[in-house]
Amino acid sequence: MSEDKDILIKVEGRVGHVTLNRPKALNALTYDMVLALEEALDAWRDDPDIAMVLIDAAGDKAFCAGGDIQAMYRHGKDGDYDYARRFWADEYRLNAKIAGYAKPFVALMHGIVMGGGVGLSAHGRHRIVTDTTMLAMPECAIGLIPDVGGTFLLARARGRLGEYLGLTGTRLGAADAIYAGFADSYVPLDRLEALRAALLDSGDPAVIEDFAGEPPEGRLAAIEVDVDEVFEQGSALDCLRMLESRDEEWAAKAAKAIRGGSPISLACTFEMVRASRTDLTLEDSLKREYRFSSRCMEHGDFLEGIRAAVIDKDRQPKFSKPGLEAVTQEDVASMLAEPPGGDIEL
Template sequence: MSAGDDILLRVEGRVGHATLNRPRALNALSYDMAMALEKALDDWRDDPAVDMVLIDAEGDKAFCAGGDINALYSTGKTGNLDYARTFWADEYRLNAKIAAFPKPYVALMDGIVMGGGVGVSAHGSHRIVTERTMLAMPECGIGLIPDVGGTWLLARAPSRIGEYLGLTGTRIGAADAIHAGFADTFVPSDRLEALKARLVTTADASSIAAFAAEPPEGELALIENGIGAAFSSPSVPDIAGALGKMDAEWAGKAVKAIDRGSPISLACTLEMVRAAREDASVAESLKREYRFVSRCMEDGDFIEGVRAAIIDKDRNPAFAGARKEMPAERVAQMLAPPPGGDIEIPV
């Protein structure tokens, strides 16, 4: 298979320009798209005629709504676990390459940004959001965890915002994406074309500042103290209990979101975000994330979570109650080195 027209890769001036081109699928990232982007990045990294990388997407609804979950589900459902493991391992190496890319990597995060979309944007050096940006890491709802280096990013958010976003999958806009450390700069969407033209002409990332503005007010800074009080609790049930005692609309929504999540995904996400605070590089977090995803079809809730959310769309997955205490041994088993050892990710 080939990525074909699903991702457009070209050099314009001194800029390597990648455009995700599946707008009808909300620019969902397929395996072939990820591998085509990786090859282009390798070429552009070593090409003295390329000074910058720019990644954007077709359409104004989504930058990238995540990885191609349907392909992962359909192969996993037939018992083919190798496809998903290869997808995740190779995708994670791409994420690490983006984080370590030696040239400016400018991501225009316009529209929906979730899962795999976070992985190909939020590790870049220059991350731009608009008034249309809607970012989330909702993986616990489908039996996954905030992967693609998501635990690394969440661990670096202020206070306990990382635990909050990771466990609840809360959708955030531009100001909150910047506050949480997933983005750097707000540019109104009606300035994007002019910004792209300037970048292609100059290959100068400092020119972004001329197009920047103040984003509409967010919410995270206003509720940060409450988030810190609740999400510093030692376990998922304790966090839910603390939220239940708060007389605040956001806390009530957070409890409901946690109740909808996969218990093993929630428990592992909490463990992984906290462990990632001690990681020296995103590569360490990605290796830990792979430990979970390599097991999530056989020993986790991924197949059932995707069935309920995406395939049958009944929104009624057969998860155990989300407030159930997950034994530490079960979490440790999901996060132990996989058979064959950890994946290799260059630092």
């Protein structure tokens, strides 16, 4: 297997081992990394000497903080929307391959796990979180939606947690990541290196049980009943209004987060999580996500969201709609219509 400075791909014993290797960039996923990982998975799929795939990341801060949105921004500002469309189409294909991979796929999800990092890990068969894990899908804040299969995962969270997490971008520690269905096992940080060594030595994910334990208590279970009451409403705006009528601390934080997001992204995310509950496959949700992402530069708020959060860092985005009150059903339908040229093939 090839070895590249941004992604290390090698065979160790019976394990295909992938390490994201951009620690200074919080292991943000570049287009070349997407293609390299897909090539490796294709090669290992039918290789009888490979029993398992392990994906981890360099550095202590992050597994993967998301896609390389700065590169997308540069291309988009130059009027090149096709670069991001190709990136997303190929990334979504990779997400689908991970979800359907025939061999055990093990992800060590330490540190920050956001956006594209969720797509590389949470669709795998064995998803391990630890004390430093901080998982979130905060895409509405930058004019995107919880993509990389995020709407599919959110739709399968308990109750109405999917709408809550998708609209607010709430950060989850180990216990809550497991509770919401994004992970399976907790391994204490001081045992993570030993687990990695055992996985590489054995090529058998069954060893995870020898290292797993009970995570420190989370917070989602305590607010789940209230979350369900709020987020069972018929629209994102109705949910926001109910949040703003309540006096609990969690509701105030949720309302503030929603008010700070892109209105069109929020409205579409709500509809997409609801729609994903009836999707039979991840591919169905990915195709719907691509409908939005393929339009989000030209017709949505993605470029402005990235400008405010990452480029200028003024945290004062001027989104296309002044609030959820201004978003119509026609706006949502337009963003989620079949794209020119048809839906992507996965």
